[in-house]
Amino acid sequence: MGKDKKLVEAITSMDEDFAQWYTDIVKKAELVEYSGIKGCMILRPAGYSIWENIQKELDARFKAVGVENVYLPMFIPESLLNKEKDHVEGFAPEVAWVTHGGTEELTERLCVRPTSETLFCDLYSRIVESYRDLPKVYNQWCSVVRWEKTTRPFLRSAEFLWQEGHTVHATAEEAEERTIQMLNVYADFCEEVLAIPMIKGRKTDKEKFAGAEATYTIEALMHDGKALQSGTSHNFGDGFAKAFDVTFTDRDNTVKYVHQTSWGLSTRIIGAIIMVHGDDSGLVLPPRIAPVQVAIIPIAQKKEGVLEAAAAVKEKLGAFRVKVDDSDKSPGWKFAEQEMRGIPLRIEIGPKDIEANQAIVCRRDNGEKTAVSLDEIDVRVGEILEKMQSDMLERARAHRDAHTYEAVTWDGFKEAADTKPGFIKAMWCGDLDCELKIKEEAGLTSRCMPFKQEKLSDRCICCGKPAKSLVYWGKAY
Amino acid sequence: MGKDKKLVEAITSMDEDFAQWYTDIVKKAELVEYSGIKGCMILRPAGYSIWENIQKELDARFKAVGVENVYLPMFIPESLLNKEKDHVEGFAPEVAWVTHGGTEELTERLCVRPTSETLFCDLYSRIVESYRDLPKVYNQWCSVVRWEKTTRPFLRSAEFLWQEGHTVHATAEEAEERTIQMLNVYADFCEEVLAIPMIKGRKTDKEKFAGAEATYTIEALMHDGKALQSGTSHNFGDGFAKAFDVTFTDRDNTVKYVHQTSWGLSTRIIGAIIMVHGDDSGLVLPPRIAPVQVAIIPIAQKKEGVLEAAAAVKEKLGAFRVKVDDSDKSPGWKFAEQEMRGIPLRIEIGPKDIEANQAIVCRRDNGEKTAVSLDEIDVRVGEILEKMQSDMLERARAHRDAHTYEAVTWDGFKEAADTKPGFIKAMWCGDLDCELKIKEEAGLTSRCMPFKQEKLSDRCICCGKPAKSLVYWGKAY
Numbered sequence: 001m002g003k004d005k006k007l008v009e010a011i012t013s014m015d016e017d018f019a020q021w022y023t024d025i026v027k028k029a030e031l032v033e034y035s036g037i038k039g040c041m042i043l044r045p046a047g048y049s050i051w052e053n054i055q056k057e058l059d060a061r062f063k064a065v066g067v068e069n070v071y072l073p074m075f076i077p078e079s080l081l082n083k084e085k086d087h088v089e090g091f092a093p094e095v096a097w098v099t100h101g102g103t104e105e106l107t108e109r110l111c112v113r114p115t116s117e118t119l120f121c122d123l124y125s126r127i128v129e130s131y132r133d134l135p136k137v138y139n140q141w142c143s144v145v146r147w148e149k150t151t152r153p154f155l156r157s158a159e160f161l162w163q164e165g166h167t168v169h170a171t172a173e174e175a176e177e178r179t180i181q182m183l184n185v186y187a188d189f190c191e192e193v194l195a196i197p198m199i200k201g202r203k204t205d206k207e208k209f210a211g212a213e214a215t216y217t218i219e220a221l222m223h224d225g226k227a228l229q230s231g232t233s234h235n236f237g238d239g240f241a242k243a244f245d246v247t248f249t250d251r252d253n254t255v256k257y258v259h260q261t262s263w264g265l266s267t268r269i270i271g272a273i274i275m276v277h278g279d280d281s282g283l284v285l286p287p288r289i290a291p292v293q294v295a296i297i298p299i300a301q302k303k304e305g306v307l308e309a310a311a312a313v314k315e316k317l318g319a320f321r322v323k324v325d326d327s328d329k330s331p332g333w334k335f336a337e338q339e340m341r342g343i344p345l346r347i348e349i350g351p352k353d354i355e356a357n358q359a360i361v362c363r364r365d366n367g368e369k370t371a372v373s374l375d376e377i378d379v380r381v382g383e384i385l386e387k388m389q390s391d392m393l394e395r396a397r398a399h400r401d402a403h404t405y406e407a408v409t410w411d412g413f414k415e416a417a418d419t420k421p422g423f424i425k426a427m428w429c430g431d432l433d434c435e436l437k438i439k440e441e442a443g444l445t446s447r448c449m450p451f452k453q454e455k456l457s458d459r460c461i462c463c464g465k466p467a468k469s470l471v472y473w474g475k476a477y
Numbered sequence: 478m479g480k481d482k483k484l485v486e487a488i489t490s491m492d493e494d495f496a497q498w499y500t501d502i503v504k505k506a507e508l509v510e511y512s513g514i515k516g517c518m519i520l521r522p523a524g525y526s527i528w529e530n531i532q533k534e535l536d537a538r539f540k541a542v543g544v545e546n547v548y549l550p551m552f553i554p555e556s557l558l559n560k561e562k563d564h565v566e567g568f569a570p571e572v573a574w575v576t577h578g579g580t581e582e583l584t585e586r587l588c589v590r591p592t593s594e595t596l597f598c599d600l601y602s603r604i605v606e607s608y609r610d611l612p613k614v615y616n617q618w619c620s621v622v623r624w625e626k627t628t629r630p631f632l633r634s635a636e637f638l639w640q641e642g643h644t645v646h647a648t649a650e651e652a653e654e655r656t657i658q659m660l661n662v663y664a665d666f667c668e669e670v671l672a673i674p675m676i677k678g679r680k681t682d683k684e685k686f687a688g689a690e691a692t693y694t695i696e697a698l699m700h701d702g703k704a705l706q707s708g709t710s711h712n713f714g715d716g717f718a719k720a721f722d723v724t725f726t727d728r729d730n731t732v733k734y735v736h737q738t739s740w741g742l743s744t745r746i747i748g749a750i751i752m753v754h755g756d757d758s759g760l761v762l763p764p765r766i767a768p769v770q771v772a773i774i775p776i777a778q779k780k781e782g783v784l785e786a787a788a789a790v791k792e793k794l795g796a797f798r799v800k801v802d803d804s805d806k807s808p809g810w811k812f813a814e815q816e817m818r819g820i821p822l823r824i825e826i827g828p829k830d831i832e833a834n835q836a837i838v839c840r841r842d843n844g845e846k847t848a849v850s851l852d853e854i855d856v857r858v859g860e861i862l863e864k865m866q867s868d869m870l871e872r873a874r875a876h877r878d879a880h881t882y883e884a885v886t887w888d889g890f891k892e893a894a895d896t897k898p899g900f901i902k903a904m905w906c907g908d909l910d911c912e913l914k915i916k917e918e919a920g921l922t923s924r925c926m927p928f929k930q931e932k933l934s935d936r937c938i939c940c941g942k943p944a945k946s947l948v949y950w951g952k953a954y
Contacts, residue, residue, distance in 0.1 A: 036557060045545035051548075069525050070522055097575060098575050098576075098589065099577065112589070
């Protein structure tokens, strides 16, 4: 068992060094390999297949609410990027510039898209003429580039995969409805499929997207008490439409500007899966998103009938994503590997089990072992996976709730910020100055003004002036 | 009907000007919109959804033969691209170079991937150590950039979408087997799903991929008699492995170079679908790939019960991809639109049909109309779609065979090249000089040396020296 132990010991404990624990998992679960290009990561099969499942689940939810997929160029001419002032200020410092095509210098620089509002505006200005052409609810799955100085796998990288939805509407109301609708699609997906509970809310002006009128966000709490912005949805009003001249002729025969939204979710969410559910043995994947849901590990596999019994169990589990590990490694090594990779269920089956017409089903999240009759293993595995999925959500919710604090005095707020990693709920007057002071003195940023507002006090936690809203504050990735 | 007629008249006839007919369809079927960036196209929902279906079908076939998906960076450092001599010579003249990240000049230029052999080599050199790690059968779905001077939607563009598979193996035999296996996956997919028959064969040295030992290809014949290279599969031997030092320790404990393959199919294939199946009324999509398989068009839809009957038919056709067009356009306009977009079946249902408990089913490919009882419309639609799919393949095969010629004399060859658009089969000695002379004097390139070799004569069609192989010659897109 020496080798098996080594595999497990190679991960840093999360309590000892959370950042190193994260990096260890990402590498040892073979989610990611570093590339020779600074800040660009390689998604290996174990990592990419999680993204494939996310795409599949989320895309079905998009299509159910009328989203159509498209593909736009990866390049944006500099003049197009420059058209909306706030937007270019937000993105220009972190884009990659293409200056040469083959051996020739380009007459105009092209940036590799950091996001595609400008390209979609350009498209919509070409194809939208009348109210009959509205709404357009387009989305693309693609990669984008942001030249970040500090990078971490999934959480922040120079290139990353995402989807970006861009819609145009005849009225402001319809745009606002779509903005909220897509935020809800994200939140429901994260809760139901990834077992990650989300706080839904609106960003403060300081934290909103470059060029947006309003940005909405879903915020999750990681195991270490830090927050992760997990998806955003923006309402642009008609700001971009005016900059790009995207107009339509309405029913009343007057020419109007369209109202626009965009919304995105990226591979960053895989970082959330790791940091919400993982433990010191490695990754723990929620059953609904796990590329492999069940690992069947034969015990004493050289004995007669064992591999056949394992294959028969796999056959019976046809409704699930199942792998039999019949490699020549020891069972202990295989257990450690299955745990590291976060495969939700392990089924152990050896000569004694076969004799008893049973197998041992072991849950990855809590280690619970159940002897299950081979006759009903398909039904029982389904039940255990469902239970594990809901337990994981409840556990994540309980952890978040236990790490969500309230503060009504400035001293109490600062003390909580210093000593209690988690969300801190506190009232705010709405002034940028207070937001900046909170960042400066308590080291927290505003995560969002939640849709579910509460009134903890009448006063801003920072300046004591009348409060406008409850805000979730936290340290963020 | 004036407006309806205009929509149809807006397409150039294919016999009059095939290139303009193609461009008209691409635009009027709303497959593509031009972008502000030269040579970069926008895939609109009608175009992108075809690609989504191609991805879905092909990816399932990949996974059935053990392919795993990954994602590698879109950038290649110049030094990495330079490692394999033939490869860099082939691609350097047509890559886009990134020179700046944000406001800073990069210390080393990065090219946007034109293809990713170099990146996969770099990855495999990091993760392959032992024979236990082999084979690796990875694929990625992504976009690539080749700075082409002349571009046409789908056929040749500066940026395009594709999949690129890259594999490494312990032996030369296994690499060769995989190369052929993936070519067969492509050919089967094209025949069974896209209804396009393919000639499978090997490229001459002149036409092979930069850096490959052998390139295999599938070649299709378009309606105008020109050929389209529709997918390629390359065997690299250990050439790249040596350049990138990709080695493994074999069972006998010696260190060996891996053997490598790559294979790709791109959005170019959508051009083939258009040019093989389209007609003067627009696009004709094979049922298995069509995003919408059935358009239900209510006749006199304001009359009582018509829209309800249309909805009931849709309900009954739940196994298919169906849309009801209940917009306020005239039926004639809707017919023209359905034809332009290539939707395989149109179902017309009006008050008289409802009275007779029937609907009219009209095939897009041959205009055949059938009155079908509403009681069995689900079964009949399934049958008609299947029949249409196989008829389309047979029609495409008959067209190709009728435009495939044989030549055994140089004069006969040149005459055929001048007067008979299509494939010309002729013997070849294997010398580059003859290949160049054929290009120069007959205007044809070698499409492939087909797997199904025949012996039309003992002599090279060009020089008269002993022939080595039968070659398909043609004009190519």
